[in-house]
Structure formats: structure tokens, C-alpha cells
Amino acid sequence: MSTVQRQDLTIFNDQTVLSRALLSGTSHDMMLVSSTMSTQPVWLLNALAESFLFGKTTSINSSSDNSRHSHENSSRHVVIGSFINDSKFYTNSLQRLKIHSTLYTVVDLMTDFVVKNHDKPRSKLLGLLVERFTSPEMNSMIIIDQPEILLSLIEGLTCDELFKYFISPLSKRCNIFVVSTSTEQFQDHDFEPESTEFVRFITKCLYKSIVQLSLNPLETGRAKDVTGSLRIARGGQLTNHLSVHVVENEYLYLNERESIKLFYR
Amino acid sequence: MASSAHNPSILLKRVLSLTEPSSFILCLDSVSQSSSYLIEELVFNANKSAGTNIIFVSFETNDKPEYASNFIDAENMDLAKIGQLVKSYLPSSSETRRSKNLVIVDSLNCISRSHLTQFVSSIASPHATIVATYHKDVPEVDEHGLENYPSAVELLKFISTTIMNINPILPRSLDREELNISLNRFRMPRGLNNPTFKLEFTNRRRSGRALSYEFNVDTVNHNYSIVMEAGTEDGVVETPEMLQDLATFNLSTSAKQKEAKDQVALPFLEAQSFSAGGAIVYEYEKDDDYDEEDPYEDPF
Secondary structure, rough: OOOEEEEEOEEEEEOOOOOOOHHHHOEEEEEEEEEEEOOOOOHEEEHHHHHHOOOOOOEOOOOOOOOOOOOOOOOOEEEEEEOOHHHHHHHHHHHHHHOOOOHHHEOOOOOOOOHHHHOOOOOHHHHHHHOOOOOOOOOEEEEEOOOHHHHOOOOOOOHHHHHHHHHHHHHHOOEEEEEEOOHHOOOOOOOHHHHHHHHHHHHHHHHHHHOOEEEEEEOOOOOOOOOOOEEEEOOOOOOOOOOEEEEEEEEEEEEOOOOEEEEOO | OOOOOOOOOHHHHHHHOOOOOOOOEEEEEEEEOOOOOHHHHHHHHOOOOOEEEEEEEEEOOOOOOOOOEEEOOOOOOHHHHHHHHHHHHHHOOOOOOOOEEEEEEOOOOOHHHHHHHHHHHHHHHEEEEEEEEOOOOOOOOOOOOOOOOOOOOOOOOOHHOEEEEEEEOOOOOHHHHHHHHHOOOOOOOOOOOEEEEEEEEEOOOOOEEEEEEEEEEEEEOOOOEEEEEEEEEOOOOHHHHOOOOOOOOOOOOHHHHHHHHOOOOHHHHHHHOOOOOOOOOOOHHHHHHOOOOOOOOOOO
């Protein structure tokens, strides 16, 4: 694999990961990142945050710290809210990329969630969660990590309520809204009543997104030189309001300690 | 001139341009081919005549589309309020001036089955065409007490006047089985959600007869090519062989006779093209004996 040419990550036809066109208007666009246990999406979320702030990604196909953003500033802001990792986890990974701490906010949504919120009505609780995302509406990106966990954590919560009180209000608070979700446990679903809400959630995310970035392990099993595949495919929403369109592609990637290597499939 | 009832492409074009009266158009889509391109095509055709009032009722769209005259963010509203708002943007039912009004509902999936028909009737108006999308692949929630109630798709199909079932044209590298496996794993395959797609089009006539056709719709060039005639709604396509030996006289029609039949321009279709009220079209023939002084002979 070492002789195979590495590729840059591009999602839009202007050869960018996040096109400037996404920020030029007042639109609120959603992107879906889906992953499994063995193909964790943190590197991809970092790359999206990096690209949003600086217009380039140094964490992909680069092993040296020299090219990273130690002195760069940006007028943009990223907010990351996670239901699966604490704030230290994301702070550490963004610090490793030398992104200045004023350019991002990490909201820890998980710690003591049940203890603090067990007696609150569903709509009020979700409203309080939304209020914790204090980002400027323009020039901002919100990344939300595994919000589907709320369907299990909040008794009686439906997919429609989750969208109505949490996903939709958040998506209107920023230019680019990224939902990261784990799909493994609902794959090859048989529409059991308990899984219906999860399936509805992911399917609705696909309809609302302009693009899906799906991380999956190799179908052929584990390999030393490939961690998994990244597929870029169009979502249910059109990009007619933008001057760019999504370029569908599939990459193989290798997750190493210091960087990510991408190859064409 | 072939009549629109016999020319499927013209019938589709008339429905898309809101010329053919159809009060409720149901779009059935899936993640592999969402209804977005079809809605854009409908708006393109409807907007050819200036002054089309487009009301967009949004349950899942964040931003007001450029073409929408009015945008209703319906996700946080109760259904009665949405009905009132839509009505306030439409001309009153007693108004006689005819204008084109289009109500687009981006998704009906979050409305419970027990309220679906009520909601559709609350936004319906004699002056408007409702175009609503229902996502076929979003599973329905089991509602207590509605175990024996029809499914949402069945209900919507029953009340709709036109059904547009949208399917993707699969790329060569993908077959139906692979597509299902990928979508069951929530992995969108590449090459879907294209501006060109398959459309199963069913139009219910006022007589109650349903005409079904399958098209390949190209929304870039606005070209609709028929794939096959699906026949009537019950799926039985009448062939000349079926009529043989049923009687001692000839019941079937030859290809030449069929062609000649399709060429006949039916007068009632011409009458429908008048935009203002009803009108009597009468063409004098050479043997007509018309007396100008007799008031009862004046066909107008």
C-alpha cells in the first residue's frame, strides 16, 4: 500500500472538503457522518472542523506537525457536542492539530446526563440542551456526536420529538450542521418496535442531508494497511442553492497514530 | 392531434404544469431517489405561466426555497394552525378569478395516521393543487388503537388524485439486491439521487378510471420518455388476444385502427383548455341549417 498514491479528501466539485459556497449565503445545510465501532469518525470530524476553520486539512496525508495551524486565526467558530465522548477527548484531539482553543467550543452533553435530567419533561430537557450551544448563527459549524443515544436515554422520546426539539433548532443555529451517528447496531434491521425510532432517525437524517460520509470496515475483513473505507454520496437534499455540487467518491483510509492516509478505491 | 388521455407524456406535462385538474398529487420517494428533483420539475412547469402562488409547508426543510411565495415552518405548529395559515395564503373558495396555487408539503411522515386525511383536507382548496411527499422507507410508528387501521401509504393513495412513485435509475455497477443491502446498512451507494429517474405515474380521471404509465424523467432537459404502459390500476393490460374467440364477431382492434383512434381529437378535451369558466365550442358543418332569427338555434 505504501507505493499507492495518496489522495486528498474532496467532497465538493471545487476541490474542497467544505466549499466556501456553503458559507456565502444564509442557508443551513446538514451533513451526515455514519460510522461503526471499528471505524470511529473522530478523524473525519476533526478534518471537517479544520477545513471549516482554515479552508484546508492538515491532518490527512501529513505526518509532520510543521504544517499545522499553530499561528492561524479564523473568523469562524466550531461547536462540538458529544453524547459519547467527554470534552477532554475532543479538546485533546483538536489541540494535537494546533487549533487555537478560542476557535472551538466542546460541549459535554453526556456526563451525569441522567442524574441531572431524569425528572424534566422531554421538550424542556431538549430545549435546555439546545441552549448549551451558544454559537453565532453565521460563520459557525455545529458537530453533534451520536444524538440517537437520546432515544434510549429519555423515556418515551420519539424520533419526531428529537428532530422537533433538538436536531432542527440546532441545524438552524449554524451554517453547517454535522450529525455523526453510529449505524452498526441497527444494520439489517427487522423493524422491531424498539428499533423503529432509531431507523426513522437515521433515515430522516439521510433525507435532510446534502451529503453522507459513511465510514465502514472492509467487507473482506481486517487488513494491516487499511482501516476502512470512506464513501461520499449525495443525500436527499439538493445543492441547487449552492454554486457547487457533491462529488461522489470512495476512498480507503489508514488510521495511524499521527495522521490519516487516504487512497482511491 | 393525439388527445392527452391517449398521450401519456402530454398528460404528465399537463399534470406537472397544473393544467390538468388534480387536487392532490402524492409523491412517494425513498432515500435512493428523493422527490426533490420532481418537485423542482413541477415548479419549473407551473412557473411557466406567471403568477403561480407557491406555498411551501416545511416539516423537514430548513430554508425557504427560492421559488416559494410563502414559507410555513410547520415542524413546531399544530395541524389546525397550519391549515389556517395555508388557507390565509389562498384565495377564498367563493372567488371566481382563477389563478394557479400550489401547496407543497415536503414530508407527511411525521403526521400520525389518525390525523393524515384530516390534515390534507384542512389545506385543500378548490383553487389549489396540493403536492405532498411521503417517504416510503421511513417505518411507521405503531399507534395504540390503530392496529386495524390502514397504513399511511394506503390512506394517502386512496385520497390522492395523482400518484407519482419515484424510483432511481440504477447505475450499471449496482443491482436492486445490492441497493437494498446497502440501504439496510444505511450506506448510500454512489450514483443515486440523480436528476434523471424513473416515475410510476398514476392519474385518476374524474370518471374514476386510473391511467398508469412509467416514465424516465430527465429534469435537466425537461424530457419525459415513456418506458412502458403499466395499464389500468389493477395491473391487467388488455391485449387483442384476450378478446379472441369470445364472440362470433370481431372484438379486437388492429394496430392501424388503434393508431387512427389515437389521432381523434376529442372535443371535451379542447373545452378544458379554456381558462375562464365554461364555454361551448361549436363548429358548423356543411349540412348545418342555421337560422339567425331563431333564438333557440343559437348554440351560444
